[in-house]
Structure formats: structure tokens, C-alpha cells
Amino acid sequence: MRIVKYILVSIFETLLRFFPMPCKTGLREFGNPGPDSPVFLTCNYHLTVERVKRALKGMDCYLLVANSRGINVWCGAAGGHLNNHRVVSVLKTSGIEERVNHRSVILPQLAGPGVEPRAVRKKAGWSIIWGPVYAKDIPAFMEKKGEKNQEMRGVKFPPLQRIEMAVMWAFPLSVTAGLLTSLFWPRMNLSLNVFIWVFSFFVFLAFPLYSKWLLWRKFEFLRVSAFLWGTFLVGLLVYSVLLHSFDGKFWLWWGVVSLLVICLLSVDLAGSTPVYKSGLHEDRFFKVVLDKNKCRAAGCCEQVCPRNCFEVDRSHHTARMPRASQCVQCGACIVQCPFDALWFENQKGEKISPETIRKFKLNLMGQRALGMD
């Protein structure tokens, strides 16, 4: 029964993935936890909590659900909603301090852009341990006594997640299109909805075929849109040839409608994935820069980078960035570095300091870039 409920909840909330879905904050218990049991913390996005609950099944532990305004961990942290205050608040007000003897809490690694261990320690006296990116890796993480391998530290974009993204886009689009066509062109209702769903799935499932183009620096989204639109128009041409019918109205309708849908879908296709940086905010022209003189090989960057850009060379007391090109500019490494050895810099030499990045979170207006030093 429980699994049926979980599947139904997953389907419903994947359809509404675009919108925040808050659930109750505070302390939850799993199994028979005692004063030495581990304490986990997550956001209050309902689907996330459901997934963490599944991962913690069979363990004796505590889970703290912090208020992230119903937004998932990564978006919440990078957007400033899952922040130091929210973590401190749930640690101090949930009653966990009376339940356990220790003062260490395991956070999802993707909270790195928003939560600073130093601030949390100073304000609440708790130390933060960075757990794995995905909740499903928690049992393995605990078995290894808190050690993470590269696999557990990286974000992935497998077919299942791509389907989730396709559904996330297709559902609100098809509801809107359904309403509009019912009012104005009832005849087109079905075909337009079919187009939206099929095309959304095509865009995300075919992602590996064209994804390398998303790495281009400027106007990447125009190229991808052009590619997707072109593909569709070729399909339309094949269809017309096969049916021997060249109806101007038919071409005009589908040409315009498909362009609209494609523009909406691909306006930030890169940003809809966890593996490319968004093409919309100003930060995209900046790169993470590492100052080897300031670096003391603390290794925080390596622990929080969801793209495994960093490697810490302990014998030379320094970090390196052998996979810098994979960076998605979440800013976690900059926020976490205890020596301020990392920052954003563009080709013109303009910098965004760690201080600014800790203060201003990611958003479309590029406020970080506006608050540039």
C-alpha cells in the first residue's frame, strides 16, 4: 500500500514539479533513535522528504526538515531560501538538542551554495557534515562512516531524471495550451497537446545528442532552439511529402505553434539540467578562479562540488581544478572555502568576491554580478 501511495505522490508532484510544494518542518524520528543516533537535515520540499524517508528506512536516526519554502535543496540553497538561518532555526527550535548528546548534523551536499558551516557553528554550536548528493546513497554513506567517493559527490542526468524534467515542462504547458485552444481553436486541442508531450520527451531524451552545443559561450539557447525547430520542420516536411499535401494554413499554424513551444522549452534548457550552467544569468561569463597562495588544501571545495571539478593535492597543500570545464557555477566551493581562495572572475578581470556570493544568491537578474566589486 505504502509503495502505491509513494508512486501516486511521485507522479502527482512530478507533474507539478515547477511549483514549490511545502510540507511540515521540524523533527521526525526513524526506528528507535537514541542519544547517539545520527541527525540528518533536509529541505521541506514534499517530494524530497518522501525520498529521504525511503532512504532512511530501517535506520535508527533523526531527520530535521528545515523551512526552504517548499523548494528543493539545490534551488533552495542557490536561491537563498535554504540558508544559515533556516538551518540554525530548526536545530534550535525543533527540540533535537534535548534528544542527542552529540552536535553534528548531516546535510545534503547540494545545500552547499546556501549553508555555511562556520556560521551555523557560531550561531548554534553544531558542526555540519556534507552527506551525499542523492538520498539513495545515504545507507552506503553511513556504512563507509561518512566517507564519500566521487560517485556520491556528483550530480547526474540519467534518463529517469530527464523524463521528470520533460514532464515538469510538458504538464503546465499542456494545461495552458489546452485552456487556450478550448477557447479559441477547439479543433486543435488534441493535436497540440500530443505535440507538447511528444516534443518535451523528445527534447529531454535526445539531450545527449545535442548537449555538447550547450557548452558554447554565447547565444547557446538560440542554436539549440534553431536545431530543435529545424528538426521539427524537417519532420513536418517529410509528413507533407508522404501525404502529398502542402496546405499553407497547416504549415503556418504548426510553424508558429512549434516555434512558441520550442522557445519556451529551450529558453533555459541548460538551466533545467543539473549538468550545465544556466544560459540566462549574468554569472555565466564568469569562471571560478583559484588563488594557490591562499589555498591551504582544506578540501571543502572537493567535498561540496557537485561536478567534481576539484582535486586536493595534500602533499603540496593545494587544490587543483582538473575538471574546471564541468563547472555549473552553483558557487558552493566559493561559499565554503574557509580561506576565501576562490572567487568568480570574467575575461575582463572583473571579480565577484566570496563575500558577495555568500550574500547574494543566484537569480535571473544576476544580482551577484550587479553586486560586483
Added chain:
Amino acid sequence: MSSVILMKVLESSPKRYDRGMKILFFGNLDQIYDRLISDIQKGQKVLDIGCGTGALILKAAQRGAQVKGIDINAQMLEVAKEKAEQWGLEQMTEFQEKGVSELDKEEEASYDAVTSGLCFSELSEDEIRYALRHIKRILKKDGLLLIADEVRPQNILRKIIHWLIKIPLWIVTYIGTQTSTRAVRNLPDKIKQTGFLIERMRFNSIRDFMELKARNRKDKAE
């Protein structure tokens, strides 16, 4: 990187917040706040919890009180500081980036009044309990707790009217400004249970907005 569009929609901009609140309350908030702080005297020490852009606390400062505003949103505090400067109230005001969970750092019996406008509705049950406990601790004997906030109407008919008005308004405000409020449940009861004496409660006609004045009775509940 996760969708920035989502972030854009959810980004909390102080300017938008002020505008959103104006729409949600038909511009009545100003009057409500004036009435709420009418008991504050010159020279008193006042703490405002969740001061936001300073709508409530700057009114108290204008009355001559020595005020401190706390909020977890640094950008909102920037706007509040700017306003304080423009109105020549820098000497009377202090702002700190702090949440209610840091109220334990405030000194015992050090404030004449604690105010809060539209903040309790953003807190969880745990946070409300924690906040009330510490507000009681930091208030002087007979100090005032002044709250203006959204509450849930009890009567079923009022509930229906509340939602009929609130839902469309909420949608408009959310689309336009991405801000919203959520009503608190049983706030007066919680305040009484903490050991405050409620002296005045004023509701609007649908009983979904409450202004409350409570006094700290140090002898009881301790």
C-alpha cells in the same frame, strides 16, 4: 544548474515585497501599524521581530522609541536601513540579520515592548513556541507584546468568505510579486499559554486579520 526560471519566480525582492503587501491588504497596513504602536512611548526600548523593510519599526522610531529590528533577509534589511537614513532616524534604529532562533542571545528583561507585523505567519509551530518563550524572557515586567498578523477565521461562514477573497488575491499577488502570507492557527491561545495577559484584540470584519496587545505578567507561569 537547476532552473533559474524557478528561482526568478521565487526570488525574494524587497521592492516587490512592499508592493505585494499593498495589494494583499488594500493599502490598509499603514493604518493598522499606526494603531498597533500607539501605546509606545518616547524613550522606550523596542524590538521588532521580522522587521522586513521597516514598515512597523520605523513608525515606533518616529514616536521617539529606541528600536532594534531583526530579520533573516539581508536585502530587506538594506532597504530598512536606507529608509531609516532618509527619515533621519539612524540614531534611534539598529538592524541585525537574525532569526527568532537567536532571541536567546538577547538580555533578560531588557525591552519595554516587542512588536511583530506579519512575521508569526511565516514561522513554524516550533518557532512560534520558541519565540514566545524568549519574548516573555526578554520583556520587562509589564512590557508589551504587539502583534499584527493574519489568523484563521474560526466560523465556517467566515472561513468560506476568507478563502473566496484570499485565493484570487493570493494568485494575483503571487504572480505579480511572488510574495504571499499564510495564516497562523490559535495564536492568541499560544500567547496566553506562555503567560501573557491579552489586553486588546481587534479583528477585521472577516476575522482573518488580528491586532493584539498583550502584557507580560512576570509573576505567573514562572
